[in-house]
Amino acid sequence: MPHLNKKVYLETYGCQMNMADSEIVLGLLNEKGCVLTEDIEEADLILVNTCSVREHAEQRIYGRLGEFKSIKNKKPEIIVGVLGCMAERLREKLAGEKAKGVGEQVDIIVGPDEYRKLPELVAKSWHGERGIAVQLSRIETYDDVAPLRTNGVSAWISVMRGCDKFCSFCVVPFTRGRERSRPLASILQEVETLSSRGFKEVTLLGQNVNSYRDKNYDFADLLKFVAEVDNTIRIRFVTSHPQDMSDKLIETIAEHKNICKYIHLPVQSGSDRILELMNRNYSSKHYLNLLGRIKSLIPDVCLSTDIITGYPTETEDDHRRTLDILENVQFDGAFMFKYSPRENTPSFKMADDVPDEIKASRINEIIQLQSKASLINNSKHIGQILEVLVEGESKKSSSEWYGRTGGNKIVIFPKSNLTAGDYIMVNIERANSATLFGSIQKSIVLEDAA
Ligand code: SF4
Numbered sequence: 001m002p003h004l005n006k007k008v009y010l011e012t013y014g015c016q017m018n019m020a021d022s023e024i025v026l027g028l029l030n031e032k033g034c035v036l037t038e039d040i041e042e043a044d045l046i047l048v049n050t051c052s053v054r055e056h057a058e059q060r061i062y063g064r065l066g067e068f069k070s071i072k073n074k075k076p077e078i079i080v081g082v083l084g085c086m087a088e089r090l091r092e093k094l095a096g097e098k099a100k101g102v103g104e105q106v107d108i109i110v111g112p113d114e115y116r117k118l119p120e121l122v123a124k125s126w127h128g129e130r131g132i133a134v135q136l137s138r139i140e141t142y143d144d145v146a147p148l149r150t151n152g153v154s155a156w157i158s159v160m161r162g163c164d165k166f167c168s169f170c171v172v173p174f175t176r177g178r179e180r181s182r183p184l185a186s187i188l189q190e191v192e193t194l195s196s197r198g199f200k201e202v203t204l205l206g207q208n209v210n211s212y213r214d215k216n217y218d219f220a221d222l223l224k225f226v227a228e229v230d231n232t233i234r235i236r237f238v239t240s241h242p243q244d245m246s247d248k249l250i251e252t253i254a255e256h257k258n259i260c261k262y263i264h265l266p267v268q269s270g271s272d273r274i275l276e277l278m279n280r281n282y283s284s285k286h287y288l289n290l291l292g293r294i295k296s297l298i299p300d301v302c303l304s305t306d307i308i309t310g311y312p313t314e315t316e317d318d319h320r321r322t323l324d325i326l327e328n329v330q331f332d333g334a335f336m337f338k339y340s341p342r343e344n345t346p347s348f349k350m351a352d353d354v355p356d357e358i359k360a361s362r363i364n365e366i367i368q369l370q371s372k373a374s375l376i377n378n379s380k381h382i383g384q385i386l387e388v389l390v391e392g393e394s395k396k397s398s399s400e401w402y403g404r405t406g407g408n409k410i411v412i413f414p415k416s417n418l419t420a421g422d423y424i425m426v427n428i429e430r431a432n433s434a435t436l437f438g439s440i441q442k443s444i445v446l447e448d449a450a
Helices: 016-031 055-074 085-089 091-096 115-126 184-196 219-229 247-255 272-277 284-297 316-329 356-379
Strands: 007-012 045-050 079-084 108-110 131-133 154-158 201-205 234-238 262-264 302-309 333-338 385-393 400-405 410-414 423-431 435-444
Touching: 007 016, 016 045, 016 079, 016 115, 016 154, 016 201, 045 055, 045 085, 055 079, 079 085, 079 115, 085 091, 091 108, 108 115, 115 131, 154 184, 184 201, 184 219, 201 219, 219 234, 219 247, 247 284, 272 284, 272 316, 284 316, 302 316, 302 356, 316 356, 333 356, 356 423, 385 410, 385 435, 410 423
Parallel strands: 007 045, 045 079, 079 108, 108 131, 154 201, 201 234, 262 302, 302 333, 410 435
Antiparallel strands: 385 400, 385 423, 400 410, 423 435
């Protein structure tokens, strides 16, 4: 295939899996001579890596596609590609709407398992051919593709793709296909490369990392091997399903200093009746017992969760149970959403019968309760000296840095002679529900802090 020699502008929406996929896409295009540009006006190729998880996310992307129209009017040869979950889910709509105007500016539609075809589709599109590649795969893990990483501190690595859980509300099994794991050896090799390039943090990604398997190795084995590559690299992982979070995994986190003591464990609802309807395959009791085991083995663990409110048939009593679980656990953080029906999911067949004003009042109650818990948890850090990885300049002030603790808390502190990727100790002086604020104690390397 000839060199493409094109400038690519890429926007990424949705979860960290999409962020990691965008780096794979850029890696594949870069191999064929494309370069990344941050200026949409000078791009030859505009790509949007999309998210289908909620209606709102899709509407946002439709809006963005509308905005690309004016760019196409000025520069008709520009190629616009829709990648990711929306490409998979709405391929007919996006392709079919060309005639009607909504998808008019879309030249290429590529699902999450077909990114290898992208350079070829771009080349053809340049000669006027519209390209669609949306086949899902049972084997694709992109394990031999070198992602193009623009951030030199933190790296994402997808260790498994797809999901077999089929939660009733979720489109992921339909947009990202069935579960498959990347070979362990290729992951370790990538971590070694990242270590030699000076990266300081690696996040292992998967829709359900606990399902990772390579021959006899499970996710706990993978986590241990990754942590042992370089003990100055922090290791994170996301997301875990409460049904199969093993004691072995909890022990592995507890035993390794450089595995962050932060676990994101989506509960979704506190009502067993709703959990069953959601096909989550655990009860609130199982969930609380699991958190009890986690907290006893990792006392300083920080926990976050996902909540969906207003699931079909959710009553006031179900809602109270969700509030109870939040009150009981006192999570450090939560991602909280109003239920939105997604076509083709089992829940879509149920009437979306919780009125929007009730969903709104329930989500407000949930957010208020969670903010209180976050503030209480964050305030406990006041007076402590925490290890922070410097990530960059604070978005609100050019005289301050921001970084994160192992527990995934954002910390803001005055700038000094540091660079992104440095580990420092910060004395926490104040806190709100979202952020810690402090002053620098001293620079360290991670192994010194043991
Ligand atoms: S575990 Fe459930 S919510 Fe998570 S990706 Fe799989 S189906 Fe979706």
